[in-house]
Amino acid sequence: MQKSFWKSGHTPTLLTAFLYFDLSFMTWYLLSPLQKILQAELGLSVDQRALVVATPILAGALLRVVFGILVDRIGPKMAGVIGQLVVMSALGIAWLNGIHSMAQALLLGVSLGVAGAAFAVALPLASRWYPPEHQGTAMGIAGAGNSGTVLAVLLAPVLATAYGWQNVFGLALIPVGVAFILFVLFAKDAPNAAAPKRFADYTKALADKDAWWFMFFYMITFGGFSGFAGALPGYFADQFGFDLKTAGIYTAACVFSGSVMRPLGGVLADRIGGVKSLLVVYTAASVLIAMAGFNLGGAVGTTATFIIAMLFLGMGNGSVFQLVPQRFRQEIGVMTGLIGMAGGVGGFLLAAGLGKVKAMTGSYSLGLWLFAALGLVAWIGLTNVKSRWRTTWGSAAMTSARI
Numbered sequence: 001m002q003k004s005f006w007k008s009g010h011t012p013t014l015l016t017a018f019l020y021f022d023l024s025f026m027t028w029y030l031l032s033p034l035q036k037i038l039q040a041e042l043g044l045s046v047d048q049r050a051l052v053v054a055t056p057i058l059a060g061a062l063l064r065v066v067f068g069i070l071v072d073r074i075g076p077k078m079a080g081v082i083g084q085l086v087v088m089s090a091l092g093i094a095w096l097n098g099i100h101s102m103a104q105a106l107l108l109g110v111s112l113g114v115a116g117a118a119f120a121v122a123l124p125l126a127s128r129w130y131p132p133e134h135q136g137t138a139m140g141i142a143g144a145g146n147s148g149t150v151l152a153v154l155l156a157p158v159l160a161t162a163y164g165w166q167n168v169f170g171l172a173l174i175p176v177g178v179a180f181i182l183f184v185l186f187a188k189d190a191p192n193a194a195a196p197k198r199f200a201d202y203t204k205a206l207a208d209k210d211a212w213w214f215m216f217f218y219m220i221t222f223g224g225f226s227g228f229a230g231a232l233p234g235y236f237a238d239q240f241g242f243d244l245k246t247a248g249i250y251t252a253a254c255v256f257s258g259s260v261m262r263p264l265g266g267v268l269a270d271r272i273g274g275v276k277s278l279l280v281v282y283t284a285a286s287v288l289i290a291m292a293g294f295n296l297g298g299a300v301g302t303t304a305t306f307i308i309a310m311l312f313l314g315m316g317n318g319s320v321f322q323l324v325p326q327r328f329r330q331e332i333g334v335m336t337g338l339i340g341m342a343g344g345v346g347g348f349l350l351a352a353g354l355g356k357v358k359a360m361t362g363s364y365s366l367g368l369w370l371f372a373a374l375g376l377v378a379w380i381g382l383t384n385v386k387s388r389w390r391t392t393w394g395s396a397a398m399t400s401a402r403i
Contacts, residue, residue, distance in 0.1 A: 008130055008131055008134055009126075009129035009130040009134070009138060010129045010188060010190070012186040012187070012188070013125060013126060013129060013186070013187050013188050013190075014126045014129070014138060014141055014142060015186075016179075016182050016183050016186045016187040017121075017122040017123075017125045017126045017142045017145075017183075017187060018122070018126075018141055018142050018144060018145050019145070019179045019182060019183070020080055020084070020118060020121070020122055020145070020179055020180075020183045020187070021118050021119070021121075021122035021142060021144075021145025021146070021148070022144075022145035022146075022147055022148040022151075022179070023145075023148055023175055023176050023179040024083075024084070024087070024115040024116070024118035024122075024145070024148065024176075025115070025116075025118070025145055025146050025147070025148030025149050025152075026148035026149065026151040026152045026172070026175070026176075027087055027091065027112055027115040027148075027152075027172055027176060028056055028057075028060055028112055028113070028115040028116040028118075028148075028149075028152075029056070029148070029149045029152040029153065029229060029230065030112065030152050030156060030168065030169065030172060031052060031053055031055075031056060031105070031108070031109060031112070032053050032149075032152065032153060032229065032230045032231075032233055032251075033152055033153045033154075033156040033157050033160075033233050033244070033247075033248050033251070034156055034157075034160060034165055034168065035049050035052065035053050035233055035234050036049075036233070036234065036237050036244055036247070037160060037165045037244065038052060038099070038105060038165075041099075041165075042099075042100075042101060042102050042105060044102060045359065046234075046238070046355055046358050046359045047352075047355045047356050047358075047359040048102060049234060049355065050231070050234065050351060050352050050354065050355020050356065050358075050359075051106075051352055051355065052102065052105045052106060052109060053109075053230045053231070053234070053351055053355075054227075054230060054347075054348045054351035054352040054355075055106050055109030055110060055113070055348075056109040056110070056112040056113045056115075056116060057113075057116065057226055057227070057230055057344050057347040057348040057351060058113070058344065058345065058348035059109060059110040059111075059112070059113020059114075059116065060112075060113040060114070060115065060116015060117050060119075060344050061113075061116065061340070061341045061342070061343070061344020061345045061347070061348060062113070062341060062344075062345075063113055063114055063116065063117035064116070064117045064119055064120040064336075064337045064338075064340040064341045064344060065120075065334075065337045065338060065341050066117065066337070067079050067083060067117040067118075067120040067121055067337060068120040068334045068335075068336055068337015068338065068340070069334060069337065070082070071120060071121060071124050071125075071336075071337070072334055075189040076121045076122075076124045076125035076128075076189060077125065077183075077187050077188065077189050079120075079121050080118065080121040080122070080125070080183060080187070081180075081183070081184060083114050083115070083117055083118060083121060084176070084179075084180045084183070086111065086114045087111070087112065087114050087115045087176065088173060088176060088177065088180065089111075090108060090111035090112060090114070091169045091170070091172055091173050091176065092169075092170070092173060094108050094166070094169040095166065095167065095169040095170035095173070096170075098166050099166065116344060117340075118145075119336070119340040119343075119344075120336050120337040120340050122142045122145060123142050123321065123332075123336050123340075124332050124336050125142070125187060125189070125190075126138050126141070126142035127142070127325055127332055127336075128189075128190035128192060128332070129190045132325070132326060132329075133270065134270070137263070137266050137267050137270055138266075140262055140263030140264065140265060140266020140267060140318040140321075140322075141263045141266070144259060144260070144262045144263040146225065146226075146258070146259050146262060146314075146317070147255075147256065147259030147260070149226075149229045149255045149259065150252045150255050150256045150259060153229070153232075153233060153248045153251040153252045153255060154248055154249065154252040156168050156248070157244040157245045157247075157248040158245060158248075159171055160244070161244065161245065205328070205331055205334055205335060205338065206338070210327055210385075210389075211328075211335065211338060211339075213381065213382075213385055214320065214323070214324060214327070214335070214339050214342075215338060215339050215341075215342035216342065216378065216381065217278065217316075217320055217378055217381070217382065218317070218320045218339045218340070218342055218343040218346070219342045219343055219345065219346035220282065220285075220316070220346065220374055220375055220378045221278075221281065221285075221313050221316030221317050221319075221320055221343070222313075222316075222317050222320075222340075222343030222344070222346065222347065223342075223343050223344070223345070223346020223347045223349070223350055224285065224289075224309075224310075224313045224346070224347075224350065224371065224375075225255075225258045225310060225313045225314060225317060225347070226343065226344065226346075226347030226350075226351075227346065227347040227348070227349070227350025227351045227354070227371075228254065228255075228306065228309075228310060228313075228350065228351075229251070229254075229255045229258075229347075230347065230351040231350065231351045231354045231355070232247075232250070232251040232254055232255075232306065233247045233248060233251045234247075234355070235354070235364055236250050236251060236299075236303075238358065238364075239295070239299075239302075239364065240298075240299040242299075250299075250303050253303065253307055254303065254306045254307050254310045255310065257307045257308070257310045257311040257314065258310035258311060258313050258314030258317075259314060260311075260314065261311045261312070261314035261315040261318070262314045262315070262317045262318045263318060264315065264318065265277065265281075265314060265315030265316065265317060265318025265319050265322075266318035266319070266321065266322050267318075268315065268318070268319070269318060269319040269322035269323070270322060274319045274320065274322040274323040275323070275382065275386045275389065277315065277316075277319040277322075278316055278319045278320065278382055279379060279382060279383070279386075280312070280315075281312045281313070281315055281316035281319060282316070282375045282376070282378045282379035282382065283379060284308075284309070284312040285309050285312045285313055285316070285372075285375050286372045286373075286375030286376050286379070287372070288305050288306075288308055288309035288312070289305075289309050289368050289369075289371055289372040289375065290368065290369055290372035291305050292305045292306055292309065292368050293364070293365040293366075293368035293369045293372070294365070295365075317343075320339070321336075321339075324336070324339060327389075350367075350371060353367055353370075354367040354368075
């Protein structure tokens with residue numbers, strides 16, 4: 001007989017993993033809501049501004065592989081402690097010394113990328129406590145920490161206006177420090193962790209074609225979520241002339257919808273299957289983002305379109321990671337890192353690419369349409385592999401989870 005979700009795992013670890021992830025995401029995206037200030041203060045062009053905003057996303061993506069290896073070697077809790085110490089040090093230095101050039105902004109972006117690597121810590125930390133039938137829910141709750149992006153885009157403009165933009169880094173240390181203490185006190189590594197892998201095991205994982213499919217699928221869902229979260233403050237300011245606070249509010253509404261839907265996407269995937277859920281995601285997101293490229297309905301209409309699109313992308317994030325532990329349960333640390341890396345690379349390409357398209361064409365439309373086209377490619381790819389998945393590792397004989 002199956003246990004209920006709340007009786008089958010370790011709730012303190014699940015909740016502290018969520019909080020750790022939440023505040024890490026807030027830190028990871030601190031430069032995004034400040035991008036117009038950085039552009040003015042440092043004399044950046046539109047594409048330079050986009051590169052500064054996208055740098056933490058890329059750094060976080062690459063570091064997820066490193067932290068995936070650390071998770072398998074020293075456990076997710078210790079890996080998380082190391083990551084948070086690096087992030088808090090970077091925030092303190094930026095606060096005390098200030099940011100005076102694009103090079104310094106890029107260096108800070110790389111350092112804040114460590115916060116983006118929290119993905120490779122929080123999800124294995126929570127996942128290893130739960131059986132297959134509750135993976136989607138557990139991964140969804142832990143992964144809902146991407147709601148920290150909402151805190152960044154909503155609060156950073158307000159704090160920058162009230163106390164100065166460089167003091168935002170110092171103020172961020174307060175909640176990050178509290179989350180760090182709670183993480184140290186209450187998070188626990190699961191007793192059934194897999195044995196540490198050799199480097200050859202990581203390269204072997206990349207030889208599996210399913211790993212590449214999952215990386216591509218997440219590149220669209222999380223890449224879309226993270227890329228738009230980074231780009232939208234600048235998009236709203238450029239497209240509709242919004243000030244810092246207004247752009248932050250509109251962006252927060254979009255990001256919040258995606259964040260809320262991540263855990264719900266995991267629950268839905270547990271009920272109807274991750275494949276079916278993802279097919280809906282790619283269809284809806286592609287149509288909606290293509291519509292956004294036409295700026296239908298002005299600021300209100302375009303924002304509503306992005307809110308619904310981000311809702312589906314968030315749902316897709318939860319759905320992908322309902323499937324991953326079924327296929328790669330013993331390699332969950334490294335696969336979370338690899339798939340998370342792919343998602344972050346997708347976010348970097350989207351955020352930086354939208355800035356480049358804007359600089360070259362004077363409009364964001366072409367970039368939005370290209371992303372919509374990639375969503376359709378993901379739909380076609382998933383349609384092609386779903387039958388094989390459901391008759392091999394996703395069959396009823398192999399797992400109790402719905403695929």
